[in-house]
Amino acid sequence: MSLRSFSQSIARCKSRLAALGPSRGEKGLQAPHIIAAEAIFALQNELLLFAAVFFAIGMLDEFAVDAVYFWNRLTGGMRTPRVDEHSLARQQLSGMAAVFIPAWKEDAVIGPTLAHALASWPQDELRIYVGCYRNDPHTIASVMAASRGDERVRVVIVGEDGPTSKAHCLNRLYDALRTDEARCGYRAHMVVLHDAEDMIDAAALPLMDFAVWNSDFVQLPVMALPPSDSRWIASHYSDEFAEAHAKVMAVRQHLGAAIPGAGVGCAFARPMLDRLVKDGATGPFPEGSLTEDYELGLEVHALGGKGRYLRVRTNEGRLVATRAYFPDELEQSVRQKTRWTHGIALQGWDRLGWGGSLAQRWMTLRDRRGPLAAILLLIAYVTMALAMAMHLAADMGLVSPQKTSPVLGALLLVTFVGLAWRLFLRAVFTGREYGLKQGLLAIPRVVVSNIITIMSGRRALAAYLRTLRGAPVVWDKTSHRAHPALAALKERAA
CATH class of the missing domain: 3.90.550.10 (Spore Coat Polysaccharide Biosynthesis Protein SpsA; Chain A)
Known part of the structure; x- marks a missing residue:
């Protein structure tokens, strides 16, 4: 397209926008930006609402586990001999x-x-x-x-x-x-x-x-040792095992649910x-x-x-x-967690079903939430990127600032408080086993854990679909x- 024809196309767009009326035509070329911004904001709100609802449910689930654990710790029911x-x-x-x-x-x-x-x-x-x-x-x-x-x-x-x-x-x-x-x-x-x-x-x-x-x-219990030369990828296992094998496994036993094997x-x-x-x-x-x-x-x-x-x-x-x-390399860690997610969340649904007591079904649901967690985390990071882009556009005067609905705002507040509580507990459990420094590092390492969860969730789903088509199960070891x-x-x- 020549420069002259491009200028003519712009002129035609101006005339069409002017024909839309003063509400849009007076803003000239800003109208397409406004329409796009409204569409992006609507998408952001829908994604935020979807993620916030499930994150709030997840926070209630975690709070219930915390309540059982701390109550029994206070009453002496979970003392470590x-x-x-x-x-x-x-x-x-x-x-x-x-x-x-x-x-x-x-x-x-x-x-x-x-x-x-x-x-x-x-x-x-x-x-x-x-x-x-x-x-x-x-x-x-x-x-x-x-x-x-x-x-x-x-x-x-x-x-x-x-x-x-x-x-x-x-x-x-x-x-x-x-x-x-x-x-x-x-x-x-x-x-x-x-x-x-x-x-x-x-x-x-x-x-x-x-x-x-x-x-x-x-x-x-299993203790994942934090190597000094891999403070992020390998060490995030230390955070996860420290909390899971100090709190969640103890709660499972107290509730009479099945104790899953760790293989070691x-x-x-x-x-x-x-x-x-x-x-x-x-x-x-x-x-x-x-x-x-x-x-x-x-x-x-x-x-x-x-x-x-x-x-x-x-x-x-x-x-x-x-x-x-x-594993201290991203690829190896993703492979390992892909196997865990595939085997526990996807294969487990097929092979084991949903039997047992109410407590057992609750723990089974927690075990199999990996793929959903990966989707929600991906949505959360996408909406964060959209929110930052919209905020930057508003500061530049390209779009008008938009307000969040009260319901969504309340859900986001609950999610934020829950996230702060989760980060605090992760730091406490990690610090108790590995020291104050590792406990503090456990907070930013949550981002590493989330990224690996997203990547392994996608690969686990793809691997599961391959097995449905007849692919053999092999030892995909790390x-x-x-x-x-x-x-x-x-x-x-x-």
Whole structure:
């Protein structure tokens, strides 16, 4: 288009606007801006109203959990007991404890993890079953080197090329345990799950051994360690686990809801593990699930079994928990949370349904809100961007300032107060475990958590749709690194 024809088009637009009447024509070229601004403001209001309503509902949900927690803390119903770790370390186990560790391309971390576990758990009743794949010779070599002939370590080679699925590898370990039981004439007392990068606690094994006598499933807390070189991505796990495993898990147990498995630091009573084997299945671990640990915790509850969340501190104040580093790269973190969201929120809806008591349905709803949370957070950030753009346009005199409706204003006020309360609690729970500095950093890290939630929610939905079209469930594992104390063990061994 030439400059002359463009000028003629502008002139025609002016004449048409003038024909609309004085209310629009007097403002000349500003009228299109006003119309666009009104449309943007209307869109912003609708998005804000949608998000604010659901955020307000979410705040009420969180406040209900907080009320249950703090009331029981004040009345003594959720006090954390203390134990003497030195006397625990000297205790023998009441039966054989089989520890399952599935491993696929974990040669960087499995050696130090095994060496630390064997040194921390000297009990003769311990048996560590490590599942390795036939096409992963480096992991096999690392396991053999770390065990150094210790007969308590049993290397189990998966007959298929890896990776299959984590549940498939665990079922192969279960089959190896059954074979050993039949051959040797003994039966394990409990089966403990751990990952290849875990830094186990010396007091954990005797504690779980004692608790399993009165429970069918026991879950210890998980502590995500905040690495100094990843203060935002990896450390946001510390904030989430600190609050979830100090408050939410305790509330679930108090309400009588199912205790979900975290996949590490959890133990199954041996008879319950057999009961979890469904007709036609190769083992108790559901191979079609991406979050078999979470699912098994709920299945124990559905079968009438007793699940227990065991939160204990030593006399010195150390939390007895499984410690590990989590992904410190954005892509790895998104992949991991995609698997969690896909398995818990989307697959869980299909595979587990909505059964159980009112308290159980409430907790199930909380577990499956990940995709909705991702949508709401995306809407919130979009509306924030629109609001900033509209405010800037009003300051420049391009549009007239618009007023928010009283209802929307009230909802936004409730949401703001709720957000401030959530940030305060996140800082308190994080600071209690990791110190004041990490507690304060937990506040801005919420933005990092939200961004990862949005990205993983989109990917989880896409992955779920692929499985509906017949795509296989594979072990989409994330890479790990060892705790510095474990890495030091590896260096000394070398």
